[in-house]
Amino acid sequence: MNHVLHIINRLDRERGSTTWLASMLISMNDPLIKHFVVSTSKLSGTRENEFITNGIDVIHIPLNFLNPIPYCISLYNLIKSKKIDIVQSHMGWLGAYDTLIALFAGIKSRIIYFHSGDWLHAGSILHRFGALFFTLLGRITATHFSAGSEDALKRWLPGHHLMPQRCIVVSSGIKFHDFSNFDLTAQRASMGIPDDALVVGHVGRLTPEKNHITILQACFQLLKQHSSMHLVIIGDGPEKNKLEAFCQENSIDNRVHFLGVRTDVRECMKAMDVFILPSLFESYGMVALEAQDAGTRLMASNITVLDTLVSPLWQNFRFDPEKPDEIISQFPLIMKMPKNRPDEFLEKHRLSDSIDKLAKFYRLLGTAEGKEG
Secondary structure: OEEEEEEEOOOOOOOHHHHHHHHHHHHOOOOOEEEEEEEOOOOOOOOHHHHHHOOOEEEEOOOOOOOOHHHHHHHHHHHHHOOOOEEEEOOHHHHHHHHHHHHHOOOOEEEEEEOOOOOOOOOOHHHHHHHHHHHHHHHHHOOEEEEOOHHHHHHHOOOHHHOHHHEEEOOOOEOOOOOOOOOHHHHHHHOOOOOOOEEEEEEOOOOHHHOHHHHHHHHHHHHHHOOOEEEEEEEOOOOHHHHHHHHHHOOOOOOEEEEEOOOOHHHHHHOOOEEEEOOOOOOOOHHHHHHHHOOOEEEEEOOHHHOOOOOHHHHHHEEOOOOHHHHHHHHHHHOOOOOOOOHHHHHHHEHHHHHHHHHHHHHHHHHHOOOOO
C-alpha cells in the first residue's frame, strides 16, 4: 500500500486548494492508496470534519515562517512514523520546505502542486527575493510538479515543457449535482434575495487574483439599468473589507450581498440568473463547470485556463477581466439567452476521470519504488 501525505494550509471551504483535495481524496476508493493530510494552520478549517468522517487523518503542524524549525522536526517525525511513501505539498513554491524535509526523510517521490495565487509576481524586494529562493529550492528538492492546467504549470514553472517526465496536469472535474428537489423561492429566501430579483453572482475566495472589484464596477452601472438586480458574492478572504467599502462608497451596499462561506454553494449557483467569473488567474477554475452544471448563464474572463472549461454555449460572453465595460455591454445579450445546462460538454469533465488519473499517477510512483501493493 502507498501512503501519500498531503500538506496544505487551513482546510477552509472557500479555498480552491481545499475543494480540489476534498474532491479527489474523498472519492478515491483505491485500496492500494492511503491518504494523510497535514494542515499548516493551528486552526481547524470549515471543511476539516469532511476529511475526518471519510477516514482521512488530519494532523495539524503549524508553520511559523520566522521559526520553521519546530515545523520541520514535526513533519520529519510524522513522515517516519506514518511510513509515508509519497509527499505532495499543495503550498505552491512554499512547498519547497516540505520537499526538502521529505528529501532528508528519504522520500523518493516529492511533489509540489500549484493551485492559485500571484505571490511570485508581486510584492516588495524582500518578498521577491524570498520567492526566488523558494523557487530554486523547490526545483532542486521536488521530483515532480503538478497543477490543474497547462496554463498554471506554465505560469508557475517556466520551462516545464523541457522536463515532461517530471510534470503532470491533474485537473479537477466535477461531481454532477442532483437538483431534483431544488426550490428557487426557498433558496433565494435563504440568501436574503427577493424571489423576483435579477440575481448576478460569484463564488470564490476574496483575494486579489479573483478580481471581485471588476464585478462590483460593472454592477454599479448595471444596477442603474436593472432596478430588480441583486449581486451575490459567496466566499471570504482578505479583500472583504475593501470590497464592502467600495459598495458603501458607491451606495450599492443594499444590493450587494456578501454571504460568506456557504455549504449550499451549488444551490446558490442554481438560484442565480448569471454567474460571472472575472479572475485574473485560475489554476483550474472549477466553479465555471459548477455554474454550468447548475444550468446558470455564464460570463467568464478570457484567461487561457478557462478556454476549455467554458462550453461553446457561453464562449461569446468572455471578457477582458480588467475591463468592466465589456461585462456591461455583453449583459443585455446574455439575458436574451435562456438558462441551459450543456450536458454533452459537461460529460467531458467528470470527476471520476480526474480521480482515475491521479490514482494511476500515485500507483506508478509506488511501483517505481517497489511498492506494488
